[in-house]
Amino acid sequence: MDLGTTGAILSFALTREAEIGAFYEKYTSLIGSSSLTEAFELLQKTQRKRERMLSRFRRENVTEMILEPIHGFASEAFELAISSEDSPDDSFLLGNAIKIEESSCSFFLKASEKTTFLPEVSDEFKRLSDKAESNIAILKSIS
Numbered sequence: 001m002d003l004g005t006t007g008a009i010l011s012f013a014l015t016r017e018a019e020i021g022a023f024y025e026k027y028t029s030l031i032g033s034s035s036l037t038e039a040f041e042l043l044q045k046t047q048r049k050r051e052r053m054l055s056r057f058r059r060e061n062v063t064e065m066i067l068e069p070i071h072g073f074a075s076e077a078f079e080l081a082i083s084s085e086d087s088p089d090d091s092f093l094l095g096n097a098i099k100i101e102e103s104s105c106s107f108f109l110k111a112s113e114k115t116t117f118l119p120e121v122s123d124e125f126k127r128l129s130d131k132a133e134s135n136i137a138i139l140k141s142i143s
Helices: 006-030 034-060 062-067 090-114 119-142
Strands: none
Touching (some): 034 090
16 A cells, blocks of 8 residues: 555554554463563553554644655555464564564654654654664563
């Protein structure tokens, strides 16, 4: 899907966040390691904050989203391919969480670059990318 407007970017981001939230919610209770459980609980909380913030930005920037076209930004590179298993082990869950956060980091960085005409939105996307990067570091410290 072509992410040709800020509205399309935010809609796609909200769809991704719903998928990410479902992953963390489904698997947090199945983790054996307490440090990974804590990380997943933190990531779940962070995901809910991101979702609320993205919804707010979509509401507040409706006019600007309609007016300014965006070129060269497609969703395919950022679609989540979350593996699922009935009884996953901790390393499987950790690997998926790292992939999710790496994808989020890349997506939000690209979104930041494509929305510079809306500095507040662009800056927030950059902050979300930075936060995903710190989430990756937390997850990698567990492995």
